[in-house]
Amino acid sequence: MSNLLSKYKWILFDADETLFHFDAFAGLKLMFSRFDIEFNADDFARYQQVNKPLWVEYQNGLISAAHLQHTRFNDWARRLSVSPQYLNSQFLTAMADICQPLPGARELVDSLTGRVNLGIITNGFTQLQSIRLSRTGFQDAFNPVVISEQLGKAKPDIAIFNHALNLMGEPEKHQVLMVGDNLHSDILGGMNAGIDTCWLNHYGAPLTDDIAPSYQVSNLTQLHQLLHAN
Known part of the structure; x- marks a missing residue:
């Protein structure tokens, strides 16, 4: 049996409250x-x-x-x-x-590195993202790192997803998964860009009628299990 990692060549992550605590x-x-x-x-x-x-x-x-x-x-x-x-x-x-990776983030990234391409699309700001990636030792794991402040377009605008896909070499969209905690910017944005999505629903919030993620998990450990399960 194959797992989800055989389906995707790229996994894109949001940053704040997806990979990192943002208090x-x-x-x-x-x-x-x-x-x-x-x-x-x-x-x-x-x-x-x-x-x-x-x-x-x-x-x-x-x-x-x-x-x-x-x-x-x-x-x-x-x-x-x-x-x-x-x-x-x-x-x-x-x-x-005060930056810390979310529980399970390091284990997840380590398990994916070398098996699938990893990128970040964030509406956060450049000064914080670059320092955090460096201090957490994640900077070599993610490429591209697409920051809305630099592009002048923010999620859910399809332009930021198209920019990322261009930097990724225009992969087949069915081979790309977007993971994020924000139903509007991450999940609706990914849907509009034509890629699969996984909602990191920390607090058990209800889905809305018009936004349907491909997958839903409540924490990164669950995402780890979902991706690696046979």
Whole structure:
């Protein structure tokens, strides 16, 4: 019997909350502690009131990565008399400092390396992705690493998937699998690009009527078992 690894020549991964923990509250607490500020849950709630709608606009192609990164820190930048760009850079540094692979990520990547081609398509930002890949020792495992900030298009825009497929040498689409935790950007984006998808559904969220992943798992250990099962 063959397993799913014989079906796919490429597996593409999202980064945040697919390969890596992304604890924005912890990152912000660390960043602001370096300014001698105790950042609390109320501060985080106010930050998210600004940040979350910006991400929706970014993924819908309405604003740029730079606009998102700077606007979310405008208020704090005024209070601290620094530039929003500086605060955003300090935030990404703090996020890199606390970065950890998700449980099962290292074992999964090790088991796939050399057996299937691995790539990343992420809406995250360049400064964080490159540092994280280096610090976790994953940088040699993934090629290409496609970052929306560099392309100017974000998932679920089909352009970022087409760009990745071009860098991959235009493989047969039925031989490509996209893995991600975001039903809209990762799964709908992959579906629109004509490739199979696997939803990493950490919290048991319900499916929507119009988005149907090829596979669904709740953690990377389950994905490991799914890919390797005979």
